[in-house]
Amino acid sequence: MRPAAVSDPAPDPDPDPGADAPLRARASILARLNHDLRTPLAQIAARARGAGLDDIVALAQRQLAWLGDLCACARYEVTPPELAPAPAYLHALMQAYGVRHDPQSLPGLALLDARLLAQVLERVALHAGVPLALEVEAAGDGALVLAFRTCNGAGSDSETVAHDDVADSGARAHRGSGTVIAGGAGQAVMWADVSTTLERDDIAPGLVLAAQLVRAMGSCLQQAGAALRFVIIAAPADEELAMPTPPFSARDEPPLPFGDGLTVLLCEPHDAMRDYLTEVFDSAGFTLCYDAAELNGALPALVVCADADVDDASAHAHSHERAPRLLHALLPPARPQAFDVVLFKPAPAQQLLDAARRLVARGMATAAGDRR
Numbered sequence: 001m002r003p004a005a006v007s008d009p010a011p012d013p014d015p016d017p018g019a020d021a022p023l024r025a026r027a028s029i030l031a032r033l034n035h036d037l038r039t040p041l042a043q044i045a046a047r048a049r050g051a052g053l054d055d056i057v058a059l060a061q062r063q064l065a066w067l068g069d070l071c072a073c074a075r076y077e078v079t080p081p082e083l084a085p086a087p088a089y090l091h092a093l094m095q096a097y098g099v100r101h102d103p104q105s106l107p108g109l110a111l112l113d114a115r116l117l118a119q120v121l122e123r124v125a126l127h128a129g130v131p132l133a134l135e136v137e138a139a140g141d142g143a144l145v146l147a148f149r150t151c152n153g154a155g156s157d158s159e160t161v162a163h164d165d166v167a168d169s170g171a172r173a174h175r176g177s178g179t180v181i182a183g184g185a186g187q188a189v190m191w192a193d194v195s196t197t198l199e200r201d202d203i204a205p206g207l208v209l210a211a212q213l214v215r216a217m218g219s220c221l222q223q224a225g226a227a228l229r230f231v232i233i234a235a236p237a238d239e240e241l242a243m244p245t246p247p248f249s250a251r252d253e254p255p256l257p258f259g260d261g262l263t264v265l266l267c268e269p270h271d272a273m274r275d276y277l278t279e280v281f282d283s284a285g286f287t288l289c290y291d292a293a294e295l296n297g298a299l300p301a302l303v304v305c306a307d308a309d310v311d312d313a314s315a316h317a318h319s320h321e322r323a324p325r326l327l328h329a330l331l332p333p334a335r336p337q338a339f340d341v342v343l344f345k346p347a348p349a350q351q352l353l354d355a356a357r358r359l360v361a362r363g364m365a366t367a368a369g370d371r372r
Helices: 021-050 054-078 090-096 114-128 205-216 271-283 307-314 349-371
Strands: 086-089 109-112 132-138 144-150 180-182 188-190 222-224 227-236 263-267 287-289 302-305 325-329 341-344
Touching: 021 054, 054 205, 086 090, 086 114, 090 114, 090 341, 114 132, 114 144, 114 205, 114 227, 263 271, 271 287, 271 349, 302 349, 325 349, 341 349
Parallel strands: 263 287, 263 302, 302 325, 325 341
Antiparallel strands: 086 109, 109 227, 132 144, 144 227, 180 188, 222 227
16 A cells, blocks of 8 residues: 555545534524414415405415525525426427517527526516516527526616627626616616525515526526526427426316317327327317328317428318317417417416317307308
8 A cells, every 4th residue: 555645635624514504594494484474374365365355365475475485595595406407398488487589589498497497587577577588599519598687668678788798608607797787867787696695685585596596507697776687508409308297286176178079189299298288188078189080071179289280280171161270389380370379388288278168169159150
């Protein structure tokens, strides 16, 4: 056994086990506070809802959300959130949270943690009081650069940031965090990183939580006056690897059947998405058909198709007698006017069923008018 050389590096000392003891104590106290207050607040909301006191219900729900964010902030100061990247449907995500974007510039899927990103979008928009806008660029390595920023009331960007702020795929999400933007009354406002700790005079747990989640995604949430921005880097993803969320949760009540005796022609090449749609429409009592040839010339009550199946789905329909068509799309269609409804994947179950109900009712009314 050779003797240790003088130049051999000494092993790193064990981290001080008590270094984060104050953070752990605070997290424990806030968790207990959250637990003790959540039950009475939930009871207040439930009783007020039954009495028609909507303002009390809204106040209790806001306080519950504030407590939940505060507890999560304390927990993530001790243990950062873990990422669970998976192929995420971008158009549906942006639509669900009202993010303004150019649909033609946005790919269909990207590899990211959609659950964490949704929490960030919700809390940033809530804190700023305005929607977010998204710019998309391609990085040199084929990755996607997704740059989010708050909008002003007119719908344009809330700051005059140079286009190169969208950033490359380097270590920092933003290049030049000191960029000056226009402030009120001619004042200049500088971008600054949002704190990821609760050590601040004004406790805004929603914003701190958003900053923690953005940091977990390898980026940084920045603020300048009322404006907020962040950039994340994501790789493009293939739909074959994507799994839609379950259409119904344990708390959802099954829909009242309204499709008994009616057939839906379902043209969807992605197996997981076809299973998702089957469960949704089967829950409403529809008969499902997956091949137009199996209809034997009969007209379905509704055609649900993906963009790649537009021609196949319409081949059976006569020009004077066409079934209503719902496009459940990965990308914006080239001819949206060819469809009665366009929804982006994966549309929530209730949204799909509401659209189906309207289209089926309209198709029945048209058929009845033709018979008269």
